[in-house]
Amino acid sequence: MTAEPMPSWLRPPSGGFTADDLDRLPDLPPHTELIDGSLVFVSPQTAFHALTVDLLKTGLSRCAPDTMRVRRQMTVTLDNRQRPEPDVLVIDAAAAGDLDQTTYQASDVVLAVEVVSPDSERRDRERKPQLYAQAGIRHFWRVENVTGRPAVYVYELDPATRAYALTGIHHDRLALTVPFDIDIDLTGLDKL
Secondary structure, three states: OOOOOOOHHHOOOOOOOOOOHHHHOOOOOOOOEEEOOEEEOOOOOOHHHHHHHHHHHHHHHHHOOOOEEEEEOOEEEOEOOEEOOOOEEEEEHHHOOOOOOOEEEHHHEEEEEEEOOHHHHHHHHHHHHHHHHHOOOOEEEEEEEEOOEEEEEEEEEEOOOOEEEEEEEEOOEEEEOOOOOEEEEHHHHHHO
């Protein structure tokens, strides 16, 4: 039995891939990200991950003011070598663009949310928050699976250090006043 040939795009160019390459490379797997100039492929989602993303997107959409829009799994161009795909993001409505749009700019993102998966723990807990903070995204949430329920770790950007500071950990209810008034029943995951 012979192995199938590797697609030519799987070999990175000198200097790594760029943010624009995600739109040009043929037949990329869905939800491919660019982190530090390298392509990152996503493993199949768990039910917890998919349901948590749905719960947060629905809750944020209900709470968001008219000046903002909520999206799921769209890439954000942070710079030429960074184009991660948050699980959920809140953007300025003016950046919503057209239906063919494939990415948003960091300056348009109000909130980035990552639901931690076993295959992406280090990226979701360490690298992506670093990248989002360096790009100036003011609000970041990391969501962990704690005994089958979402625990939301809420961070806000410290402009002096350009690093995130933890402002709270929420288990059953996510009630916040920034970046806008938010009230999400996290136990609602049981009903999905």
